[in-house]
Amino acid sequence: MRQLQAAVVAAGLLPLAWLIQGAVRGTLGANPVETITHTTGGWALRLLLVTLAVTPLRRLFGWSALVPFRRTAGLLAFSYACLHFATYVALDLGFDLAAVVEDVAERPYITVGFTTFLLLVPLAATSTRAAVRRLGRRWVRLHRLVYVAAVGAVVHFLWLVKADLREPAIYAGIVASLLGARLWWWLSSRRASLAAHPEATSAER
Numbered sequence: 653m654r655q656l657q658a659a660v661v662a663a664g665l666l667p668l669a670w671l672i673q674g675a676v677r678g679t680l681g682a683n684p685v686e687t688i689t690h691t692t693g694g695w696a697l698r699l700l701l702v703t704l705a706v707t708p709l710r711r712l713f714g715w716s717a718l719v720p721f722r723r724t725a726g727l728l729a730f731s732y733a734c735l736h737f738a739t740y741v742a743l744d745l746g747f748d749l750a751a752v753v754e755d756v757a758e759r760p761y762i763t764v765g766f767t768t769f770l771l772l773v774p775l776a777a778t779s780t781r782a783a784v785r786r787l788g789r790r791w792v793r794l795h796r797l798v799y800v801a802a803v804g805a806v807v808h809f810l811w812l813v814k815a816d817l818r819e820p821a822i823y824a825g826i827v828a829s830l831l832g833a834r835l836w837w838w839l840s841s842r843r844a845s846l847a848a849h850p851e852a853t854s855a856e857r
């Protein structure tokens with residue numbers, strides 16, 4: 653299992669390795685900062701979607717073997733989000749913190765990106781087994797923030813794209829399906845439990 657986890661981490665770090673070798677060799681194109689921003693942002697989003705896909709894949713196809721890799725994918729997503737933010741602060745704005753604050757306050761897609769990033773921080777900080785044990789049911793509630801973060805990430809992408817909306821629209825469709833499946837299961841289990849305990853409905857009324 654440890655070897656498999658290491659292989660997943662290594663695979664997740666391939667885009668970073670590609671960026672590093674491109675930066676060293678000078679093959680990141682005419683605008684390397686843009687390439688780095690797009691690659692890190694893209695992988696933060698894709699890995700976030702991987703974490704959200706684990707539960708539906710388990711429920712639909714019984715792929716429980718994926719569950720231990722959910723946290724790894726989530727932490728990799730957070731790492732790319734940190735690199736994405738760091739690229740923007742350091743390489744794009746040259747550590748001009750006043751410009752960062754101004755952008756966050758005045759450019760809506762940056763506001764959404766930054767909010768999404770902030771939502772990921774408590775999730776990463778409570779991803780340890782000790783935190784899961786300590787927080788109990790509150791951990792489950794807290795980690796529902798990942799749904800908001802996924803929506804935030806696609807809104808950020810949709811908002812920043814100027815002409816061709818196809819790529820962010822595909823991601824929006826994936827997020828809608830992954831969250832829609834959860835909503836469907838939640839409504840079905842609610843209906844089933846109301847059918848099993850009809851007295852609960854009359855009591856609620």
Ligand code: HEM
Nearest residue numbers: 689690693694696697733737740765766768769805809812
């Ligand atoms: C920390 C705050 C964030 C800032 C300041 C930020 C900023 C940016 C900027 C400047 C761009 C490039 C815009 C352009 O080319 O016109 C970008 C692109 C992008 N960002 Fe962010 N972002 C943030 C957070 C996030 C987060 C948390 C995610 C995902 C989880 C994300 C996903 C993306 C994606 C998918 C793209 C487009 C990549 C592509 O064009 O292929 N961003 N972001």
